[in-house]
Amino acid sequence: MFFQDSNPDLFRNLNTQQRQAVECNPQTSALILAGAGSGKTRVLTTRIAWLLQHAHAGVHNIMAVTFTNKAAKEMQTRLSAMLPHNLRAMWLGTFHGICHRLLRLHYRDANLPQTFQILDSSDQTAIIKRLLKQMDIDEKVLAPRVLQGFINAQKEAGLRSGSLDAPDPYTQRLIRCYAEYEQLCQREGVVDFAELLLRSYELLNANATLLAHYHSRFTHILVDEFQDTNNLQYAWLKLLAGGGAAVFAVGDDDQSIYRFRGANVGNMAQFLRDFGVSEPIKLEQNYRSVGNILTAANAVIQNNSDRLGKNLRTDAPDGDKIRVFSAFNDLVEAEFIVSEIKMLQREGHDLNQIALLYRSNAQSRVLEQALFQAAVPYKIYGGLRFYERQEVKHALAYLRLAINPDDDNALLRVINFPPRGIGTRTIENIQAAAQTSGTTLFQAACTMGKKTAPFIDLIEQLRGQVGVVSLPELVQSVLDLSGLITHYQNQKQIAEQERVENLHELLNAATYFRVEDVQLDTLPENLADHAALPIIAFLSNAALESGENQAGKGDSAVQMMTVHAAKGLEFDVVFLSGMEEGRFPSELSLNEAGGLAEERRLMYVAITRARQRLYVSMAQQRMLHGVSQFGVPSRFVDELPENVLQHLSPKPKSKNSQENSHLKFHQHAPAVSNQELPRDFDGFLIGENVRHGKFGVGVIIDAVDGGSSAKLTINFGVDGIKVLDTAFAKLAKL
Ligand SMILES: Nc1ncnc2c1ncn2[C@@H]1O[C@H](COP(=O)(O)OP(=O)(O)OP(=O)(O)O)[C@@H](O)[C@H]1O
Numbered sequence: 001m002f003f004q005d006s007n008p009d010l011f012r013n014l015n016t017q018q019r020q021a022v023e024c025n026p027q028t029s030a031l032i033l034a035g036a037g038s039g040k041t042r043v044l045t046t047r048i049a050w051l052l053q054h055a056h057a058g059v060h061n062i063m064a065v066t067f068t069n070k071a072a073k074e075m076q077t078r079l080s081a082m083l084p085h086n087l088r089a090m091w092l093g094t095f096h097g098i099c100h101r102l103l104r105l106h107y108r109d110a111n112l113p114q115t116f117q118i119l120d121s122s123d124q125t126a127i128i129k130r131l132l133k134q135m136d137i138d139e140k141v142l143a144p145r146v147l148q149g150f151i152n153a154q155k156e157a158g159l160r161s162g163s164l165d166a167p168d169p170y171t172q173r174l175i176r177c178y179a180e181y182e183q184l185c186q187r188e189g190v191v192d193f194a195e196l197l198l199r200s201y202e203l204l205n206a207n208a209t210l211l212a213h214y215h216s217r218f219t220h221i222l223v224d225e226f227q228d229t230n231n232l233q234y235a236w237l238k239l240l241a242g243g244g245a246a247v248f249a250v251g252d253d254d255q256s257i258y259r260f261r262g263a264n265v266g267n268m269a270q271f272l273r274d275f276g277v278s279e280p281i282k283l284e285q286n287y288r289s290v291g292n293i294l295t296a297a298n299a300v301i302q303n304n305s306d307r308l309g310k311n312l313r314t315d316a317p318d319g320d321k322i323r324v325f326s327a328f329n330d331l332v333e334a335e336f337i338v339s340e341i342k343m344l345q346r347e348g349h350d351l352n353q354i355a356l357l358y359r360s361n362a363q364s365r366v367l368e369q370a371l372f373q374a375a376v377p378y379k380i381y382g383g384l385r386f387y388e389r390q391e392v393k394h395a396l397a398y399l400r401l402a403i404n405p406d407d408d409n410a411l412l413r414v415i416n417f418p419p420r421g422i423g424t425r426t427i428e429n430i431q432a433a434a435q436t437s438g439t440t441l442f443q444a445a446c447t448m449g450k451k452t453a454p455f456i457d458l459i460e461q462l463r464g465q466v467g468v469v470s471l472p473e474l475v476q477s478v479l480d481l482s483g484l485i486t487h488y489q490n491q492k493q494i495a496e497q498e499r500v501e502n503l504h505e506l507l508n509a510a511t512y513f514r515v516e517d518v519q520l521d522t523l524p525e526n527l528a529d530h531a532a533l534p535i536i537a538f539l540s541n542a543a544l545e546s547g548e549n550q551a552g553k554g555d556s557a558v559q560m561m562t563v564h565a566a567k568g569l570e571f572d573v574v575f576l577s578g579m580e581e582g583r584f585p586s587e588l589s590l591n592e593a594g595g596l597a598e599e600r601r602l603m604y605v606a607i608t609r610a611r612q613r614l615y616v617s618m619a620q621q622r623m624l625h626g627v628s629q630f631g632v633p634s635r636f637v638d639e640l641p642e643n644v645l646q647h648l649s650p651k652p653k654s655k656n657s658q659e660n661s662h663l664k665f666h667q668h669a670p671a672v673s674n675q676e677l678p679r680d681f682d683g684f685l686i687g688e689n690v691r692h693g694k695f696g697v698g699v700i701i702d703a704v705d706g707g708s709s710a711k712l713t714i715n716f717g718v719d720g721i722k723v724l725d726t727a728f729a730k731l732a733k734l
């Protein structure tokens with residue numbers, strides 16, 4: 001075959017450093033260590049194309065691990081555009097997706113039933129609650145969340161209950177619960193997320209023939225976002241690459257944001273040792289963001305110590321300044337964001353290129369509401385995903401029972417939902433009977449007589465349809481026969497009507513679903529003629545799906561997600577909302593060693609998602625858990641260099657300012673024009689920052705005039721809220 005020495009098309013958009021990275025020795029491993037937007041993902045993708053084009057590897061020799069399904073799909077699209085190859089034989093997906101695939105292929109060796117199901121984290125919580133009840137342990141004594149965290153942490157450390165030991169009774173009990181949990185999952189044929197990894201690690205580790213097969217198959221393994229691999233993922237990678245595969249890892253230590261879930265940046269240094277890499281390759285030019293945004297990102301991350309040290313520069317112009325807006329409360333903040341989005345829309349921006357980021361999912365609701373009222377389409381990634389909604393999960397539970405009635409979790413979810421007169425007492429009887437006879441709940445329920453008979457009949461009826469009718473027909477049967485739709489229809493509240501719509505949407509999803517489309521986590525040939533294949537594929541997809549295939553796919557919509565979920569992505573315009581101390585950085589992080597540094601990396605990730613324009617906004621007052629709370633601006637906002645900022649709200653008066661006017665609106669302030677202009681109280685403004693000798697910096701949240709002085713209510717953060725009289729208290733404006 002004839003290949004040009006270097007394909008000009010492939011390299012047209014790469015700089016010299018990037019080209020060197022793509023073309024580095026195909027036989028050996030490499031680590032690309034570089035900052036945000038420097039083209040790591042692009043280099044990784046081009047490396048795959050280069051390997052294929054130069055016949056260093058065939059399609060089936062390549063495994064590429066990405067951080068999200070969305071990223072995997074994007075990579076596949078790009079590769080398809082670059083190459084004439086059929087890419088189906090390439091394994092491209094997330095760690096979880098790839099492990100899932102391995103377990104499906106080798107379910108017998110992995111000691112799993114062919115129809116094993118994946119537990120998402122709320123399924124796991126449900127199982128754990130059930131387990132605690134069975135073991136007669138009060139949730140107040142051992143919180144399900146604690147046990148869940150313990151189990152997942154053990155699995156991520158590669159530890160089974162049998163290998164654990166502890167001197168103290170508390171840990172001993174955790175270990176006992178873990179052991180019970182393992183048995184329960186095994187009995188019911190369900191697998192949690194951490195188990196996907198651990199089980200496939202053990203599968204390969206215990207099976208020399210299988211491992212040899214994959215060693216000879218995967219000669220090239222490429223890993224994106226390497227800084228966020230945890231110890232188990234790293235061990236898995238090492239095992240799989242142990243036959244001499246060349247591993248091409250790309251990452252950025254400044255973007256390591258999953259330490260709380262066990263990610264270990266130390267894996268980068270370990271990688272250099274384990275894979276015989278002498279020197280990481282660096283990329284130093286940022287192609288994503290305009291100068292001001294990059295300056296801001298660099299300034300923020302510089303406040304962290306213990307960095308591996310990278311330079312990042314850009315040839316791009318300075319571009320827009322970063323727009324900072326401090327709103328009176330969360331509603332005003334949301335209104336501001338929406339009015340800016342509408343303006344951007346009028347200017348011709350594509351909504352898909354506008355991202356709305358927040359530190360935690362709970363912050364999305366107010367924003368959603370404002371967008372909804374303004375009829376601006378939006379899409380949420382992660383968090384409130386479609387398949388996590390209660391009614392959808394109910395329907396899926398029926399589907400799960402249709403292919404496997406022994407799925408106890410699914411059974412408990414719907415045995416009395418919609419209500420059919422099977423009370424707690426009966427359910428407890430079923431559980432007791434199951435425990436005594438060592439059977440599953442369904443088997444026990446079959447012996448319970450009249451009470452449970454209609455439910456058993458229903459499940460049998462659905463089972464009878466598996467393999468006989470199509471997937472959408474089966475979903476339709478579930479909706480009709482279970483009574484779910486009727487149940488929700490009979491409730492007159494709006495929320496319930498939305499549930500009916502969601503159930504209809506599930507039917508749409510089933511209708512559009514094609515097994516062939518589950519490319520990433522595809523179900524291998526050995527399941528091909530299994531009658532339940534489409535259903536298993538559909539359920540697996542629902543569990544692994546991170547919301548990317550939600551309704552409205554393809555429509556242009558504002559992209560809403562947490563900063564964590566935005567990793568690796570980029571948008572023309574980014575709104576970073578809720579920038580208050582205690583929110584971002586989060587309150588919890590402040591009490592943990594290294595917590596603040598991790599939050600700062602998260603801030604770095606957030607800033608570097610923006611290509612052209614970045615908004616940073618905060619609310620002085622916010623509704624949380626039904627009560628209004630006051631906040632001070634995040635320290636990360638203070639870390640942004642003043643010369644790249646444009647304040648859209650009244651900037652707090654500087655100490656030296658002699659001006660009488662307290663309001664300094666900068667030129668561009670379309671959204672604040674209809675805000676009520678605040679008045680002053682003895683020279684102080686509500687919302688202004690002040691410093692007090694004893695309590696430090698606070699924000700004025702309320703004030704009353706007292707003639708010659710004023711009483712100010714000031715939120716000093718950790719020091720609490722104080723009421724101070726300006727006649728006595730020494731307050732300095734910032
Ligand atoms: N040599 C180049 N010329 C022009 N554009 C480039 C070049 N290299 C990368 N880009 C573009 O710059 C942007 C950032 O690239 P990419 O997403 O690969 O960076 P990254 O290092 O993976 O970022 P992150 O750390 O956020 O994951 C993309 O839009 C990419 O297409």
Ligand SMILES: [Mg+2]
Pocket residue numbers: 040041042224568
């Ligand atoms: Mg990337």
